[in-house]
Amino acid sequence: MFERSFLRFFALVMMFVTGYGLAQAPISPSSIAKSPVASSSVAQSQHEADAQSLLSAFVSYTDLRMKGVQQSLETLASTTEARSAKWENMKPLLSSYQRSDAGLIVWFVRPDGTYSTVDKGPMDVTLSDRDYFPALMSGQKIMGALVISKSTGQRSAVIAIPMEKNGKIIGAIGASLFLDKLSEQVDSALALRPDAAFFSLAPNGRSTLHKQTDRRFVDPRELGSETLKKAANEMLSNPEGETTYEFDNATKKAIYRTSPLTQWKFVITFTDAHRK
Template sequence: MYSLILAAILVFLPFTAQAESKSSTMVLEPQVAINSYMGLVEDHLNGVLRTAKVIALTREARSIEWETLRPLLERFSNDLTTDATVWFVLPDGSYFSTETGGLTDQNLKDRAYFPELMAGKDVEGYLVISKSTGHRSIIVATPVTVNGKVVAAIGVSVRARLLSEFVDARTRLPENAYFYALTPDKKIAVHRYTDRMFKNVTDVGDEKLGNEFTVVMNKNQGLFDYALDGKNITAIFRKSDKLGWYFFIAEEKK
């Protein structure tokens, strides 16, 4: 149902935006669209985190033994629609991966999210190039604790391209419309056009466009008109409290 609503709303998005001062009903319709899209991404990543947290409480995880935990993590990986790699990292940064089937020759200690994990905090939404696969990935992870001490962590490297394709298949946007999400530093996390992912706004446009996004992202939600590649774009956006990302649905003006 949301897919049909979303497609219909986007076709009339410019009209809806212009009618803002005339009808409170029309103002609400774009919010249905952006909430539906944002909810797809949030729900998928939150679902991954919930499952990781359940596994972190098991005897297998708390044993800190890869071969004991491996069957659970491999099943978890196989069940994910975004073909994600699941990993098990120790406090020294060494880690095991379902991609390699065992201990990797890489180390995660230099990752920005690593101190948070070792401090006992969940991690969700960091963008990285996976060390084990080379894929553009979104990190979701949770610590494993024994007697109040962090002894390891379970993480998932969600492939950003597959997450974008997952969203695209469920929103069915018109050809002249597209979705994307930006991190607070204006890096593109997901995008209907996957070649733009993990680029900065200024890499896709120019410095002027980057400055325009900086101004807009001081707000939690709203409408935004801008130009890109000689085309005039109208977008509706909203900030996710869960991820800290800014979600946009954009349409090329005719």
């Protein structure tokens, strides 16, 4: 169900961006002046216009995706079954939700950290050592905490809703959203040209979504490029902007924007033709 909505969303987006410089479609020859300098300038402007459109789509979709999961969990957490804090009572509801969305796993955690998942039931490990756990058990909602899932081994973003009864936290319902799958969906839908890419960074600098599999959950400041390190620090320090860096034997231009929901930095990059 969710994947169909995803494709409908990006079909609408691509109606507006297809034909621009970063999508896998040629720029119309009539839109480019005859001289090489003018042609390069127009092409670069087209790249930048396309990047801004794609960046808006990238941010909006991801925020909508994660907000939608959060709202579903809030609904589940408000039910009588969930508020019983008994796994056998809530499992049918959680199972039904997970079946509707193949991109995540749903779970219930108790105040002591023991938890159960829809796929595996009671787990023999706990979540009490997760960085987000104290905040969750103090009554805070969790949005986008990065983990390697203990139940699936997948790179995931945690979204979780605490449940309170008689002034006491009785547990929380959460979902681990699979970031590899989400990255693949974004990559397929955006259909970027080879010289363009997308990625997003958590506040700690680790990549959350990335076009390239081997760079997911990697801090770009640790990839050996001083200019990339400087650019990443700039992105992490500012709400939005543009920057350049040298990487993969090319000069890259990046535009970026901060998500108000997750505080992730969303980035579209492309080869800077003016600085080759």
